Amino acid sequence: MHDQQARIKSHIESHQHMASPLLPLLHAIQDDLGYIPEESYSNIAKALNLSVAEVHGVVTFYHHFRTHPPGKHVLQVCRAESCQAMGSEALETHVKSSLGIDFHQTTSDGAITLEPVYCLGNCACSPAIMLDDQVYGRVSSKQVDRLLADAKEAV
Amino acid sequence: MTTTIYVPRDSSALSLGANQVATAIMHEAAARNIPVNIVRNGSRGMFWLEPLVEVVTDAGRVAYGQVTEDDIDSLFTAGFLEGEDHALRLGLTEELSWLRNQERLTFARVGITDPVSLQDYLDHDGYKGLHQALTLAGSDIVQQVTDSGLRGRGGAAFPTGIKWKTVLEAKAEQKYIVCNADEGDSGTYSDRMIMEGDPFVLIEGMTIAGIAVGATQGYIYVRSEYPHSIETLNLAIKTAYASGYLGRGILGSKHDFYLEVRRAAGAYVCGEETALLESLEGKRGLVRFKPPLPAISGLFGKPTVINNVISLATVPIIMDKGSVYYRDYGMGRSRGTLPIQLAGNIKHGGLVEKAFGVTLRELLYDYGGGSASGRPIKAVQVGGPLGAYLPESQFDTPLDYEEFGKLWAVLGHGGIVAFDDTVDMAHMARYAFEFCAIESCGKCTPCRIGSTRGVEVMDKIIAGTEQAQSIALVKDLSDTMLNGSLCALGGMTPYPVLSALNHFPEDFGLVKKEHAA
Numbered sequence: 001m002h003d004q005q006a007r008i009k010s011h012i013e014s015h016q017h018m019a020s021p022l023l024p025l026l027h028a029i030q031d032d033l034g035y036i037p038e039e040s041y042s043n044i045a046k047a048l049n050l051s052v053a054e055v056h057g058v059v060t061f062y063h064h065f066r067t068h069p070p071g072k073h074v075l076q077v078c079r080a081e082s083c084q085a086m087g088s089e090a091l092e093t094h095v096k097s098s099l100g101i102d103f104h105q106t107t108s109d110g111a112i113t114l115e116p117v118y119c120l121g122n123c124a125c126s127p128a129i130m131l132d133d134q135v136y137g138r139v140s141s142k143q144v145d146r147l148l149a150d151a152k153e154a155v
Numbered sequence: 156m157t158t159t160i161y162v163p164r165d166s167s168a169l170s171l172g173a174n175q176v177a178t179a180i181m182h183e184a185a186a187r188n189i190p191v192n193i194v195r196n197g198s199r200g201m202f203w204l205e206p207l208v209e210v211v212t213d214a215g216r217v218a219y220g221q222v223t224e225d226d227i228d229s230l231f232t233a234g235f236l237e238g239e240d241h242a243l244r245l246g247l248t249e250e251l252s253w254l255r256n257q258e259r260l261t262f263a264r265v266g267i268t269d270p271v272s273l274q275d276y277l278d279h280d281g282y283k284g285l286h287q288a289l290t291l292a293g294s295d296i297v298q299q300v301t302d303s304g305l306r307g308r309g310g311a312a313f314p315t316g317i318k319w320k321t322v323l324e325a326k327a328e329q330k331y332i333v334c335n336a337d338e339g340d341s342g343t344y345s346d347r348m349i350m351e352g353d354p355f356v357l358i359e360g361m362t363i364a365g366i367a368v369g370a371t372q373g374y375i376y377v378r379s380e381y382p383h384s385i386e387t388l389n390l391a392i393k394t395a396y397a398s399g400y401l402g403r404g405i406l407g408s409k410h411d412f413y414l415e416v417r418r419a420a421g422a423y424v425c426g427e428e429t430a431l432l433e434s435l436e437g438k439r440g441l442v443r444f445k446p447p448l449p450a451i452s453g454l455f456g457k458p459t460v461i462n463n464v465i466s467l468a469t470v471p472i473i474m475d476k477g478s479v480y481y482r483d484y485g486m487g488r489s490r491g492t493l494p495i496q497l498a499g500n501i502k503h504g505g506l507v508e509k510a511f512g513v514t515l516r517e518l519l520y521d522y523g524g525g526s527a528s529g530r531p532i533k534a535v536q537v538g539g540p541l542g543a544y545l546p547e548s549q550f551d552t553p554l555d556y557e558e559f560g561k562l563w564a565v566l567g568h569g570g571i572v573a574f575d576d577t578v579d580m581a582h583m584a585r586y587a588f589e590f591c592a593i594e595s596c597g598k599c600t601p602c603r604i605g606s607t608r609g610v611e612v613m614d615k616i617i618a619g620t621e622q623a624q625s626i627a628l629v630k631d632l633s634d635t636m637l638n639g640s641l642c643a644l645g646g647m648t649p650y651p652v653l654s655a656l657n658h659f660p661e662d663f664g665l666v667k668k669e670h671a672a
Contacts, residue, residue, distance in 0.1 A: 022437030061439040062420035080341030082572045085499035121344040124202035124504030137170035
């Protein structure tokens, strides 16, 4: 906990002097910790001369930011039209039932967080998913199962 | 002799295993004690063939398609380093008809060069436009862009030169150039291909824009879903600074231009220019009222040029070859070329840059090869999630802003998503409302409330209850959103909804064709 506060403090210090630093700072914190702890709002607000409400407002506006730690791996399944045209809905149903969770939830073992995403820019290779930082194209249910099994093993 | 091999670093190629292929080639070459030079290029845009590996031979670059790491051993054995035959060999890349019949102006270098090599960029006509711009007055640069007929490629199709002129004439101690790289439309990836495949052309275009209007600071606002674009841009920007193409006194001139990448955070509405500016300022991405236009009061309240990636990346070739050269492509008031992105249920998905005037049918069948599933194409959505659905009877429409306008459709950012006959258009109409509800910034009521009501009413239609009243309600609701929303998100959601209803009434449980708009 103490370590976390120190890391947040150092991110604040390295960002506070840039032009409109809030989004880059929030990215830095989430990249480092996996989420943006609500306890950090007051320190961020003070350093950037904002109100806590403004910080909260920004964090909660953007789909990318999360206020709670995700699972060990984050799986994003594209729901946009191009992927729908190539069967992403069946893929989505398969992933949800095999993981036993819905979107925005984490498996009970803490291994996988499932999120929807609206376009990964991989539309000529639909359907697409992103597992952590890696995009996969022309994905089949079998391939997702394999990727998830590998990811769980690596936990 | 060292053989040069190209393996793309484009996200789509990576999504199909390009990194594994590159590693396998390296290992196999080392094991066979053959010296090779692997260049990580952008994608040629033939995504159904990715990972597409090219080998440099005396005859030219020879392409091998859909290469997996398991193929590497047999490729070496077959002599692919000399361009020899193999089941995956496609022939000389330049002679592939998909590429040969295109008019690649904005995408002239994408897939050909090493995206992060400044030398490669310079060797392929890079920075010629900037050198030309440095000899001109700002107003002359703006005039050239105006004369080229270039219109905003993000979707709004507003004349780029007019926008620049407003910023040029605005008096302020600080002006900004902002690049909208928040490419959130489903079925589009041309911005991504430029950023990953030829980042210097975007940097050059923004630098020229800065010189033209007197702006010294630029920002590229890139989606967080595009980590590779951000990485490639940052590498190129660093090199540009180190080589005098960015920073103080560009190439020894009196012009300064500083450039920075800013990462978005997954809000579709931030692709709307005023919401993007709010986001850049570190706020919630709420749409602003217009006027004032961003050109008068934009980022931090200063005059701001805000353009899409493709618009800015097209400026260098206009400056290099002249406005007439560019204007000579196209039809009507749609001048130049459009990078078209084929996506969805299509056999040959990829990037086709053509002069305006090419028809949907040519794109879907001559280039796209029909549907991926082999079933008839029932509908295409052109221009992203806010674009209309077009039925087969409209496939002969030429790609032209005004021609599409006549059909109550849009070209948008040039994405075309194909659906085969298994699609349920009532379901797609429901999704359009749902997407709007998820992504609405919440500032205006028609979009915030209308989208959720739209989902509820579509659920009734799909369930077959209160059919007639529900359809009347969808039309009424669409009318309110169309005319009452602050921006295109709420204002254009009726396009996919009503076009689906108009062209495919049978999917809504209606027998007779009704006209909604």
